[in-house]
Amino acid sequence: MTLPAPLIEIVTALRPPAVSLTPTSTLDEIGFDSLDRVRLAAALESAYGVVIPDAVLAEVHRLGDLTAVLGTHPPAESQSQIVPDRIPAPREAPRPLPPAVVHPSAELGEAAHVGLGSRVWHRAQLADGVEVGEECTLGTGVHLGTGTRVGNRVKMQNLVQVFGADIHDDVMLAPAVLILEDPAPRAVTPAGAPQTPADWTARPVTVCRGATIGAGAVLLPGVRIGAHALVAAGAVVDHDVPPHALLAGNPCRQIGWACLCGHRLTNDTCRHCGTRYQRGAHSM
Numbered sequence: 183m184t185l186p187a188p189l190i191e192i193v194t195a196l197r198p199p200a201v202s203l204t205p206t207s208t209l210d211e212i213g214f215d216s217l218d219r220v221r222l223a224a225a226l227e228s229a230y231g232v233v234i235p236d237a238v239l240a241e242v243h244r245l246g247d248l249t250a251v252l253g254t255h256p257p258a259e260s261q262s263q264i265v266p267d268r269i270p271a272p273r274e275a276p277r278p279l280p281p282a283v284v285h286p287s288a289e290l291g292e293a294a295h296v297g298l299g300s301r302v303w304h305r306a307q308l309a310d311g312v313e314v315g316e317e318c319t320l321g322t323g324v325h326l327g328t329g330t331r332v333g334n335r336v337k338m339q340n341l342v343q344v345f346g347a348d349i350h351d352d353v354m355l356a357p358a359v360l361i362l363e364d365p366a367p368r369a370v371t372p373a374g375a376p377q378t379p380a381d382w383t384a385r386p387v388t389v390c391r392g393a394t395i396g397a398g399a400v401l402l403p404g405v406r407i408g409a410h411a412l413v414a415a416g417a418v419v420d421h422d423v424p425p426h427a428l429l430a431g432n433p434c435r436q437i438g439w440a441c442l443c444g445h446r447l448t449n450d451t452c453r454h455c456g457t458r459y460q461r462g463a464h465s466m
Contacts, residue, residue: 306325333391
């Protein structure tokens with residue numbers, strides 16, 4: 183597999199790489215963050231005249247993956263020439279991250295890990311083996327149960343409780359969000375003995391890149407929240423949520439679509455930032 187010239191040109195314009203680009207080059211190695219990914223997708227969409235959904239973009243890790251997404255589509259510009267003003271201006275290289283800051287009152291279990299640039303505030307609790315990525319914020323009283331995995335740049339406000347979930351990059355959990363994993367909770371077994379982790383089958387929740395969960399919302403075991411979805415305060419989510427969906431209520435129901443900037447769409451357009459979206463059968 184070889185990388186198409188427009189892809190190399192756009193990637194180089196966004197973040198000039200220190201080494202040659204190959205299909206196995208990862209976006210993380212090049213230094214792309216979530217905003218860079220959006221800018222990359224916008225430039226490729228202009229160059230190729232195709233739509234790259236956010237859900238697809240979130241799963242792209244290597245340049246070869248992007249080549250596969252573009253498939254056999256020829257560039258919209260003749261002879262692979264990209265109009266310069268369609269390429270976003272390059273951003274400054276990311277600064278080295280400082281060590282994590284963990285408040286003395288926080289409790290970290292055995293082998294729990296907190297990434298560079300993250301902050302863990304008063305009385306937070308991380309169970310054994312919990313992994314927290316870079317540049318995250320964990321507010322007062324946050325509890326992360328066994329098996330929880332947290333990506334980069336995740337913000338959890340006060341009193342969030344997460345049990346065994348997979349939280350992707352750039353997710354926002356507002357105060358008192360509750361994420362569960364046990365679909366059949368009991369204190370004791372049918373024989374009357376206290377239950378242990380071996381007595382149930384965990385169904386962890388997945389919250390995809392850029393989603394926001396409102397204050398006091400409850401995510402029931404096994405649900406998947408799509409990329410950039412927005413769950414309203416107090417909602418109870420008992421089913422999977424498509425990317426960019428806006429949900430509210432108990433049980434929740436979809437009441438609209440949300441933009442990347444967090445505002446509600448009107449006729450597939452965000453009045454706040456002007457972004458336009460293309461609607462699919464069950465997604466945006």
